[in-house]
Amino acid sequence: MSEEITTMEELSDAIDSSFETFRDEDMESWDKCKDYMENKTVVTVTVDSVPAKGGVVAALEGLRGFIPASHLSLKHVDDLNEYLGKELNVNVIEVDEANRRLILSARSVLKEQAEEEKAAKLNSLTPGTILEGTVDTIKPYGAFIKIDDDITGLVHVSQISRKRIANPAAVLKKGDKVKAKVLNTNDGKLSLSIKALEDDKEAKREEEIKNVKIPASESLVQNLGELLKNIKL
Numbered sequence: 001m002s003e004e005i006t007t008m009e010e011l012s013d014a015i016d017s018s019f020e021t022f023r024d025e026d027m028e029s030w031d032k033c034k035d036y037m038e039n040k041t042v043v044t045v046t047v048d049s050v051p052a053k054g055g056v057v058a059a060l061e062g063l064r065g066f067i068p069a070s071h072l073s074l075k076h077v078d079d080l081n082e083y084l085g086k087e088l089n090v091n092v093i094e095v096d097e098a099n100r101r102l103i104l105s106a107r108s109v110l111k112e113q114a115e116e117e118k119a120a121k122l123n124s125l126t127p128g129t130i131l132e133g134t135v136d137t138i139k140p141y142g143a144f145i146k147i148d149d150d151i152t153g154l155v156h157v158s159q160i161s162r163k164r165i166a167n168p169a170a171v172l173k174k175g176d177k178v179k180a181k182v183l184n185t186n187d188g189k190l191s192l193s194i195k196a197l198e199d200d201k202e203a204k205r206e207e208e209i210k211n212v213k214i215p216a217s218e219s220l221v222q223n224l225g226e227l228l229k230n231i232k233l
Contacts, residue, residue, distance in 0.1 A: 026062060026063065029061035029062050029063050030063070030095065030097045032061045033060060033061055033063060033092050033095050033102060034092075034095050036060075036091075036092040037091070037092040037093065037094070037095050040091060041091070041092075042089050042090070042091060042109055043060060043089070043090060043091075043092070044087055044088070044089055044090075045058035045059065045060050045065065045087070045088055045090055045104065046058055046059075046085065046086070046087050046088075047067070047083045047084055047085060047086050047088065048084075048085075049084070050080045050081055050083070050084055053069070053080065054068060054069060055067050055068040055069045055071070055072070055080070056069075056072065056080055056083050056084070058088065058090075058104065060090075060092070060102065060104065063100075063102050064100075064102065065090075065092075065102040065103070065104045066101075066102065066103055066104065067088070067090065067103075067104045067105065067106060068103070068105075070107070071093075071103075071104070071105035071106060071107040071108070072088075072106050072107065073106065073107060073110065074107060074110050074111060074114065088106040089106065089109045090104040090105055090106045090108075090109060091104070091105050091108045091109055092104055093105045093108065114150065117150065118150045118151065118188075119188060121150060121151055122151065122185045122188060122190060123185065125182050125185055125190065126182065127182050127183060127184055128181060128182060129181070129182040130179055130180070130181050130182075130197070131145075131147050131153070131179070131180055131181075131182065131192070132147075132177065132178070132179050133145040133146050133147040133153070133177075133178060133180065134146050134175060134176065134177055134178075135172050135173065135174055135175060135176040135178060136152060136174065137174070138168050138169050138172060138173070138174060139168070140157070140167060140168075141156065141157055142154050142155050142156040142157050142159075142160070142168055143155045143160065143168045143172050145178060145180060145192055147190075151190060152190070153180070153182075153189075153190030153191065153192040154189065154190065154191060154192065155168075155178075155180055155192045155193060155194055156191070156193075158195075159183070159191075159192070159193035159194060159195045159196065160172065160194050160195060161194065161195055161198070162195055162198045162199065162202070178194060179194070179197060180192035180193060180194050180196075180197065181193050181194075181196040181197055181200075183196070
């Protein structure tokens, strides 16, 4: 049998207590979305509408989630309608239950994937590997060589030429095609050397000279005698 409420104070306490235990039917959905955000969980959603130029809408746990246009891709998106009906892997980046605001991002997932792929590529580049690239940026301390869309390496000014140069711009310009040797990939950065290839060429030339066999003097006289014997005076 429940206790009878006899005073206004008891009634007020009972009302407060009921609100503390009461949960909206979508409260659990908001809690799940908060967990997704805190744990940086990747979830899959389907874009179900394109309400405005600012982004698209996708449902998550029964809630209306908004994906801003700037968070759909790593590149600029011209036509949002291309995403209608498309499945996207997203992170929850904002949960505002009071204002019923749920913001999702596919870009954050794509960025993390790109970084993982870049790290894997860098790890596959062992010291000594020869790469081809294009001079992308020139700084006083060196030149940045673009290997592909994901990877750019630095050739320090001391590694550009066997000759001492004061500024990389003296021997390189933006757009030049170059070959360079991988020195290391420490801290996720690619260090390259053009000078190392010149050193290799010089070392090879010296080795070839060293291996040239000069005929002994007796053999040389004998060969000369054979040559003269065949000449008719």
